[in-house]
Amino acid sequence: MDIKHVEGRNAGKLMLYAISTCPWCRKTKALLNELGVEYSYIDVDLVPEEEEDKITREVERWNDRLSFPTLVIDDEEVIIGFQEERIRQVLKGKKQ
Amino acid sequence: MTEISREKIQEYYHKLLTEAEKAGYHLNPDLDLTLELVKSLLANEERYGYQSCPCRWASGLREEDLDIICPCDYRDADLAEYGRCYCALYVSANATKENLSRPIPERRPSKEERKKKTEKEISHPSSLSLPVWRCQVCGYLCARKEPPDVCPICKASKDRFERFF
Ligand code: SF4
Numbered sequence A: 001m002d003i004k005h006v007e008g009r010n011a012g013k014l015m016l017y018a019i020s021t022c023p024w025c026r027k028t029k030a031l032l033n034e035l036g037v038e039y040s041y042i043d044v045d046l047v048p049e050e051e052e053d054k055i056t057r058e059v060e061r062w063n064d065r066l067s068f069p070t071l072v073i074d075d076e077e078v079i080i081g082f083q084e085e086r087i088r089q090v091l092k093g094k095k096q
Numbered sequence B: 001m002t003e004i005s006r007e008k009i010q011e012y013y014h015k016l017l018t019e020a021e022k023a024g025y026h027l028n029p030d031l032d033l034t035l036e037l038v039k040s041l042l043a044n045e046e047r048y049g050y051q052s053c054p055c056r057w058a059s060g061l062r063e064e065d066l067d068i069i070c071p072c073d074y075r076d077a078d079l080a081e082y083g084r085c086y087c088a089l090y091v092s093a094n095a096t097k098e099n100l101s102r103p104i105p106e107r108r109p110s111k112e113e114r115k116k117k118t119e120k121e122i123s124h125p126s127s128l129s130l131p132v133w134r135c136q137v138c139g140y141l142c143a144r145k146e147p148p149d150v151c152p153i154c155k156a157s158k159d160r161f162e163r164f165f
Helices: A023-035 A049-062 A084-093 B006-022 B031-049 B062-068 B075-081 B097-101 B111-122
Strands: A005-006 A015-017 A037-044 A068-072 A077-080 B132-135 B141-143 B161-163
Touching: A005 A023, A015 A023, A015 A049, A023 A037, A023 A084, A023 B031, A049 A068, A068 A084, A077 A084, B006 B031
Parallel strands: A015 A037
Antiparallel strands: A005 A037, A015 A068, A068 A077, B132 B141, B132 B161
């Protein structure tokens, strides 16, 4: 699967599910870049057809509405939509 | 995403703006965001053959994505409840900063729920002499054998109509 990694400081395991045409997903990536944290992301609309089911199930585990951006933190917390303040808050509390 | 020229984006933005204002809708005054969304609509048109919502995961099959072809079936309800559509391309006249700075929940039903709705639509016992069709984008109703090719009010295509009675 076409998961991209962005290097940065370790603030826990960050996985972002996004849509390539969605400005709110882009804002989320820009915020993570600005915060300088390490994260992975996947633009789900660009995955090959045969992987769509798999990625759908993966996102639905965290967000049954299958909406984007969906940011999963440390496999336990999920932030749906570009909630700038909340992302800043949660990541501030994570290990440096 | 395919590259789309600035002129094309500007041109389409002005077209949408004129149409919106004429019909009592408003585009988001945040021009950077709005132009980005307009570009995405054009990109999706190239990619899928229809202007699927930029912020949602399209299936690539028109009949499965009819409800999220922009303007989507959920725009008016979201404008009424949250002062903006899901992507915030359309905003209401009295939208506040609050409305625009926080995400709103996804109103589109899940795939299963959507399937159930279509199945329900198929059985429609009625004592009316003609069926009544409803435009799912703007709510326009008409009683005739078939829905019009395009909605006379909002210009949505024939396949955006549902049988109402
Ligand atoms: S009206 Fe808004 S939410 Fe609906 S498809 Fe268009 S941009 Fe997306």
